[in-house]
Amino acid sequence: xxxxxxxxxxxxxxxxxxxxxxxTYDTSxxxxxxxxxxxxxxxxxxxxxYQGSYDEQNATEGRYSLNFQxxxxxxxxxxxxxxxxxxxxxxxxxRDGLFPFRGAQKLVFGQGTRLTINP
Amino acid sequence: xxxxxxxPKYLFRKEGQNVTLSCEQNLNHxxxxxxxxxxxxxxxxxxxxxxxxxxxxxxxxEGYSVSREKKESFPLTVTSAQKNPTAFYLCASSxxxxxxxxxQHFGDGTRLSIL
Numbered sequence: 391x392x393x394x395x396x397x398x399x400x401x402x403x404x405x406x407x408x409x410x411x412x413x414t415y416d417t418s419x420x421x422x423x424x425x426x427x428x429x430x431x432x433x434x435x436x437x438x439x440y441q442g443s444y445d446e447q448n449a450t451e452g453r454y455s456l457n458f459q460x461x462x463x464x465x466x467x468x469x470x471x472x473x474x475x476x477x478x479x480x481x482x483x484x485r486d487g488l489f490p491f492r493g494a495q496k497l498v499f500g501q502g503t504r505l506t507i508n509p
Numbered sequence: 510x511x512x513x514x515x516x517p518k519y520l521f522r523k524e525g526q527n528v529t530l531s532c533e534q535n536l537n538h539x540x541x542x543x544x545x546x547x548x549x550x551x552x553x554x555x556x557x558x559x560x561x562x563x564x565x566x567x568x569x570x571e572g573y574s575v576s577r578e579k580k581e582s583f584p585l586t587v588t589s590a591q592k593n594p595t596a597f598y599l600c601a602s603s604x605x606x607x608x609x610x611x612x613q614h615f616g617d618g619t620r621l622s623i624l
Contacts, residue, residue, distance in 0.1 A: 394551075425612055433597060435552075435615035442610065481551055495540070495603055496567070497613065499551035 392417045394482050394500035401505045403472050410457070411467040411503050413482035419443075422484055424465040425497070426456070429479040438480075441465055469505075477507045511536045513616035515600050520621045522587065522594060530585045530619045532600035539605030541583035542613060545569060546597040555598075558583055559605055587621060595622050 393416040403409045415424065426438040441449045441456045449456040457466040469476055483497045513534045522528045534541065540559050544552040554567030558577040572591025577583055583602075587594045597620050601613040 399549075423610070427612075427615075433599075433618040433620075435599060435601070437612035437614070440610045440612060483552075495613065496554060496557065497552075499553075501549070501551045 392419075392422075392484055392498045394484055394498055396480075396482055396500035396503050398503045399501075401503055403505065403507055405474060405507050405509050406471055408468060408470045409472050409476075409505065411469075411480050411482075411505065413465045413467065413500060415463050415465065415482075415484050417463075417484065423495075424456070424458070425483045425485070426454070426465075426467045427481045427483060428476075429481060429502070431478070435481070439467065472507050474507050474509060477505060479504050513600055513602055513614055515598075515616035515619050517619060518617070520619055521624045522621060523624050525589045527586055527588050528594075528621070530587070530598055530600075530621070532583045532585065532616060533581055534583075534600075534602045534614075534616075535581060536602055536614060537580075538602035538614070539580065540603045541577070542601040542603070543567075543573070543575065543583070543585045544599045544601065546599060546618075552599060555585065597621075 395414045422443045424441045428436045439449050439451045439454045441458045448458050453470045455468045479502045481502045482500045485495045485497050516531045542557040543555040546552050553569050555573050556575040558564035574586045599618045600616045603613045604611050
């Protein structure tokens with residue numbers, strides 16, 4: 391069975407510093423996708439970044455980048471130049487399969503990391 | 510603006526009562542999902558639907574029921590058989606068949622509590 395592990399329940403970072411949120415995963419599938427979501431205190435889930443298992447380069451989206459180490463089964467999120475608005479819960483999630491024939495994209499979520507940015 | 514609307518934002522259930530959470534989307538997505546989130550935890554899949562009139566159980570379907578009569582709507586009923594329904598419920602949708610890099614889009618959630 392698939393499993394996502396986020397080992398940092400909480401992180402405290404000074405504003406403008408970079409922060410790395412850890413995510414390790416376990417799957418027997420060769421093809422899979424990894425997502426990171428941000429959940430502010432208001433509750434909505436905001437998609438941040440995606441990494442496919444066959445992507446040769448690490449994904450980047452603005453201040454977000456993904457440190458993908460396939461052999462170690464890790465997909466850590468890096469936030470550069472953190473801002474006060476980055477304070478939130480962050481979830482790593484995995485979907486098995488990359489191709490449409492696998493049907494609906496069932497996601498497995500980690501338990502999340504609560505990030506607090508201090509001024 | 511396209512998106513997912515969940516209502517109500519807060520809901521209270523009495524003992525022995527069934528309650529229904531609404532989820533409507535205007536993104537023209539075929540697939541829809543219901544998740545449960547307990548405090549300090551990740552999301553767990555309750556039910557999902559790939560097309561109209563079809564749905565499958567997720568990991569924690571016991572005590573819940575769904576219907577999918579319209580593409581836009583995927584209501585979740587929390588039945589009296591669900592003994593611990595207090596949680597935050599999130600509805601999501603996605604393109605079907607799923608493109609590899611397309612995420613699920615989420616609503617703002619419904620917080621359910623027991624009276």
